[in-house]
Amino acid sequence: MNRHVNAISGRLSLRQPQRQSLEILHRITEIAPPGKEADIAAVLEVIRSEYPSVTDFEREFPSLCFALATGVGKTRLMGAFVSYLHLAHGICNFFVLAPNLTIYNKLIADFTPNTPKYVFKGIAEFATDPPTVITGDTYESGVGVREAARRQMRLPGIVGQDGVHINIFNISKINSEVRGGKSPRIKRLSEYIGESYFDYLAGLPDLVLLMDESHRYRASAGVRAINELKPILGLELTATPFVETNKGGVEFKNVIYDYPLGRAMNDGFVKEPAVVTRKDFNPAGMSVEEIERLKLEDGIRLHESVKVELETYARETLQAIVKPFLLVIARDTTHAGQLLQMIKSEAFFEGRYTDKVIQVDSSKTGKDEEEMIERLLRVEQTEEPTEIVIHVNMLKEGWDVTNLYTIVPLRAANARILIEQSIGRGLRLPYGKRTGVTPVDRLNIVAHDKFQEIIDEANRPDSVIRIQAVVIDGSELEKKTATVVSQSQLATKLGLRPALVTGSTAMAGQEVQPIFTGAQEQQVAKTAWEVIKGYENKPQMLPSVNHLKDPEIQAAIVKAVEAQQPAQLALEGFTVKPDIAAVVAKTVELVTEQTIDIPRILVVPKGVVKSGFKPFTLELDSLNYPPVSEDLWVQYLRTGEGMAVTPARGCSEEPRTENYIVRCLMDFNDISYDDHADLLYDLAGQAVRHFESYLQPDEVIDVVRCHQHEIARFIYVQMQKHYWEEVAEYEVKVSKGFTELKPSAYTCKTNGPPADYKVSPADKSNMSRYLFGGFTRCLYPVQKFDSDAERKLAGIMERDAVKWFKPAKGQFQIFYRHGADHLEYQPDFVAETESTIYMLEPKASNQMKDPVVLAKKEVAVKWCVNATEYAKSHGGKPWRYVLIPHDGIATNMTLNGLAQMYGI
Structure with missing residues (x-):
């Protein structure tokens, strides 16, 4: 390419x-x-x-x-x-x-x-x-x-x-x-x-x-x-x-x-559209004006709910807060003007949207048109006040905003036109990808009177929002896929196999022959490996695999194997005793050659640990739930799945309104009611007083009872910023001197050998489709790469490292804080040279300052510092973390050169 x-x-x-x-x-x-x-x-x-x-x-x-x-x-x-x-x-x-x-x-x-x-x-x-x-x-x-x-x-x-x-x-x-x-x-x-x-x-x-x-x-x-x-x-x-x-x-x-749109939805590049109506809604007997008013009010209520969910998500994930807006589709410019006046009135939602609505249509000219377009182009900006846009027909295509979450079509039109002209305006995702959080990933279309018509249109075979048919030719259909298990070269050379192998499991590296050819020797080697793995949790006895070469350690392994062998050999039907000491020595040599020492490091507090949350004032500007109305019903257009937007009301009554919120806050694992009762009631009270500032007393109770879980989570996210912890000091504990290399699994086509890592694939748009092999210094027979830069880095390691590999999930047990969560960090590569062990992390150059990347770097650097201290005390090699921009990786670069430029 x-x-x-x-x-x-x-x-x-x-x-x-x-x-x-x-x-x-x-x-x-x-x-x-x-x-x-x-x-x-x-x-x-x-x-x-x-x-x-x-x-x-x-x-x-x-x-x-x-x-x-x-x-x-x-x-x-x-x-x-x-x-x-x-x-x-x-x-x-x-x-x-x-x-x-x-x-x-x-x-x-x-x-x-x-x-x-x-x-x-x-x-x-x-x-x-x-x-x-x-x-x-x-x-x-x-x-x-x-x-x-x-x-x-x-x-x-x-x-x-x-x-x-x-x-x-x-x-x-x-x-x-x-x-x-x-x-x-x-x-x-x-x-x-x-x-x-x-x-x-x-x-x-x-x-x-x-x-x-x-x-x-x-x-x-x-x-x-x-x-x-x-x-x-x-x-x-x-x-x-x-x-x-x-x-x-x-x-x-x-x-x-x-x-087409169906593929974009299936691939997760756009929001999931859903049509919204009320439960048991029947428009019969209602005038057009009454239906319009109801749809608009329900759209506003839904908009308020989404606004809270978006802020909560942004705070949880340390993302930028997205300000959503609502799009109203009017019949004509006269109708649009009438809607504008209604929304600007003090009687409409207590006048909360007087300065937050704009009309976008051909009725504007001159300076009014310029002001309209300027506000429209800035509607994504958090500080721009617009939350409602009324339009007739100026926004059909090309208006690529990401924060449109609710559409209220009031124009008389058939279902297909509503779908094609309305849905497209709000499909773009604010974070570039789906988050897994339903309100953040969903586009709501409030269409009480058109609900069934839209559902029927969406279910048509030629609907633009159905998943498109996939046409595969015969030769492609014959290419079967399987789960390819890539266990370490060490396991393969010892003749080991995964405990569970199904009909769809394929083993990588089958061309690698076990180092022991005789059945008796293989059995002894497997027993020796089980004994060696038992030393993982005894770092005081075996600080690293290199200490396996100590005569005392080898003698202890031989003794342990001899104690187990008679029963195992008799079970297998063998009568001739193998040379156990020779097999153990050869196994030890293989383990030291095919392992990189990865200690299990724990940083634990020493002494009494005190922690808690400091009192603070909640940020409540976006917490504006409207009075609770009947439940809204949401049905996804693509999948046909239906769900209620608002949760069912609780049947029990609390003596204090704050209790609804406090009891939900107590469900979070890191909040102790005994230690934080006063703070919890203070924060819940702030929220209740906020609702009391614009709702009637009975409306406050309904809102808090209905949205108690969302309100609690909204408060909990803000509490994380005020967490404190006092520890006299920390100490580093090493629970394992080394860890067994974990197997990896990939889904791949079974026909043909792995791709040669030295050859750049023709199509690099989806690197994860390729399984690469041909390595001589990798501790695994095959590897997958997320980018071509990773493939190039593998070539550098093949040339400059003694051994290297791409760690599987859970290999290191390093965790970083992301919002309120502690997530596992999985380094991209580990490479050992004659003098150093490198933890390598190639990243796209535009992600080098990403908060998540920096959080991972911080914990990885600390881990490397602690691992180096441990290794030095036992004659091992120092660890070094290297964060490399993808455009800094080239075939002519050396591992040492990359470490000098990008090492921490």
């Missing part, structure tokens, strides 16, 4: 569908290099030979459509396309089309350096020389004509002679300019450059056209005018690769890659 594809994928952290799209673009430039004078028919034939879905470019230049589901990241992919075409092919000129003003402004922001979603963040070549952005507002008198004039004084026709220029235009504006057969402003003469800006662009030898949400304007007069630019390549991005007509949808003929 092209080095630029690898570099860009890594630097921009591309997801698999984004990387596959970039790989396709790379392949296209290989088989059909873009150029101004290309034979269009010939190019189409070449592309169709490898990508049969492309039957027609549908333009007078090569144009390809990448159909990626909403939420997967089309804008970032656009940045990857520009980066690749420039770095790999020297292309400098790009023309980007947006479907409307909202997306136009968003694209300008995303292509502007030092903005939150800058598409080139991580591309080193653009750090010092960022692309010049020219827009539909600046090309006439600003940077556009200046750059055009400057370039015309250079040698014509030289590709790559200048930096990258990205022209961003709003196709809606161009469409309005060409009405009545007029020419758009871009085609008018510019005296400054002696021709129109359009003619200047059309004359460029390397112009590439990128069309965002191309289905919105594919057949418009504006696009027909833009087509005359005759770019060398067109790249279309859309989530819906078809054009709606009176006769139905007409599919694109140039789709080269299709990643």
Whole structure:
């Protein structure tokens, strides 16, 4: 694979569908290099030979459509396309089309350096020389004509002679300019450059056209005018690769890659959509206005609940707090205005949303429109107050916010339109991946009156939200998979096998022959190994495996084996006594060669330990549960699973409202009621008084009783920041001088041998699919790597280390604190050289400052310090922790060199 594809994928952290799209673009430039004078028919034939879905470019230049589901990241992919075409092919000129003003402004922001979603963040070549952005507002008198004039004084026709220029235009504006057969402003003469800006662009030898949400304007007069630019390549991005007509949808003929919504949901790249209604809800007898009001109020209640859950999760995991917002879909601008006034009134939820709602539609002009768009683009920011957005039809595509969690559709429409136009706006995940926490991973659509209709539509075979069918050819179907168990080379050479082997279990390293060929010797060696493992928990007798060579230790092992052998040999039917001392000596030699001493280290308090929680004032701004109404019912559109949103009310009555919260706080393991009773009641009282500030007395009881578990967890997360502990001193205890190497297990295809670790695989987008072998110094026969950088590091260790391996889970028993949890840290590699034992952790360069990575580093460094002290006292080697950025790993690097640059 092209080095630029690898570099860009890594630097921009591309997801698999984004990387596959970039790989396709790379392949296209290989088989059909873009150029101004290309034979269009010939190019189409070449592309169709490898990508049969492309039957027609549908333009007078090569144009390809990448159909990626909403939420997967089309804008970032656009940045990857520009980066690749420039770095790999020297292309400098790009023309980007947006479907409307909202997306136009968003694209300008995303292509502007030092903005939150800058598409080139991580591309080193653009750090010092960022692309010049020219827009539909600046090309006439600003940077556009200046750059055009400057370039015309250079040698014509030289590709790559200048930096990258990205022209961003709003196709809606161009469409309005060409009405009545007029020419758009871009085609008018510019005296400054002696021709129109359009003619200047059309004359460029390397112009590439990128069309965002191309289905919105594919057949418009504006696009027909833009087509005359005759770019060398067109790249279309859309989530819906078809054009709606009176006769139905007409599919694109140039789709080269299709990643639909069903796959995105299945792969966990987007939120899980759910439709929400009330239990036993029956709209009969209710007016349209009453149903709308009910849906809107329930949407607000759900929004408040989600807001609390998001903050609790963020505090638990030390993540940034996400401020969710609610989207209301109005019938028209008049209806939107009425909703705005209602929500702003003091009578609506006590006026809590007076300053937290905006109306987004075509009724705004001038400064009002600018203010509307500015607030809309900032809606993700925590400090921006907007929590409700009312819109009519301006937000159909391209609005890539991550904090939309609740949608209330009030427009009369069929279920399919509601699904396609509503769900897509809220699918993006705020943390980039699903968290496993239901409220954080779910998009709620409040549709009391359309509930069953939406469920029926979702269950249709051709529904956009169903899991898509997977087509597998016969040869792929024949490739079976199995659980591949990779036990240590030591275990294999001793002739050991896992205790449980099923019909789907495959053993790695079967080509390795046991060191003992005779059945009697094998039995003695296994007995000797069991005796040796018994010394694991006796570090005072056997500090490390090297001490197995001590004559006294070997004699004790021989004696223990001899004591067990007569009964075992008789059981196996053997009559000739083997040379036990010789077998033990050979076993000891094998154990010392095939083991790296990993002590089990415990850091324990010495003396009396005092701990507790300091009194503090709760942060309660986001704890705004509304009065409890009837339960809301949630049904997932993809799985059909249903559940209640609010828990059932408790049947018992407490004499104090605070008791509901306190009893839930007592359920946490690290909270002692006897030691913290006063604090618990103080914190619970703060929460109750907060609810009393905006609820009626009976409403407070209902809210606390209904949400007691969520409130308690909300308080508990904040308590963690005020935990204190007093310990006179700590002491390091070593419970094991060494530990047996644990086996690993992988799911792999059984056909064919493991891949050669020395050979870079053709497809590195999913490295975990490969099982690598061919090692000579690894303590395991096969290994899996999470990245190509890890594979390269394995090559360095094969060359420079005496022995190395990738630890299995539980090998080290090192734990780090993450929020309120203590999680296990599993180092990536351990390598022993003649003088040092290294704990190696390769990481993506953009994760080096990640809080979790730093927390793991902290505990790993402490472990290495303690392990070094223990090793030195017993003649062993020091340990050293090395945190390596992935781009610092290269074949010409040495293990010692990496340790000098990145060792701690």
